[in-house]
Amino acid sequence: MDIKDLTRVESQLMQVLWKLEKAFVKEIIGELPDPKPAYSTVSTIIRILESKGVIGYEAFGKTHRYFPLISKEEYMRYEADKFLGSYFSNSVQDMFSFFVQEKKIDMKDAEHLLKM
Missing domain, CATH: 1.10.10.10 (Winged helix-like DNA-binding domain superfamily/Winged helix DNA-binding domain)
Incomplete structure (x- = not known):
């Protein structure tokens, strides 16, 4: 779709x-x-x-x-992909780095997310 x-x-x-x-x-x-x-x-x-x-x-x-007709998860995935592509050239590493630098996520949380 x-x-x-x-x-x-x-x-x-x-x-x-x-x-x-x-x-x-x-x-x-x-x-x-x-x-x-x-x-x-x-x-x-x-x-x-x-x-x-x-x-x-x-x-x-x-x-x-x-x-x-679409689930909330489908739309969230669409928006997340668009956000990642538009602002971070599809680089999850660049996105994490940005959020750590902006103190929106601490290293402990980032490490936990990476282990998931």
Whole structure:
């Protein structure tokens, strides 16, 4: 499957769908932080996600129940690969070095990760 980039808002809705597994628009809105977006706004973003091929739906009369077509892990892998390629020329060593230098990870944690 060809995964498409998601905007911050699209990603936020996907987080809700991954959590709920299947949901109607009202249920999705209920999981979003305040202030809640308008129903029409969420519906529009849902249609965009559908056009990107990352969600599907089941029809229930005039309403739809939406569900993810890609797993959270698949999307995380896509984003991680993109991040590694864009910023570190696909070098895990360069990425680790950067995070150690920036004190985002200490050597003990880095060694533990390398043993995994």
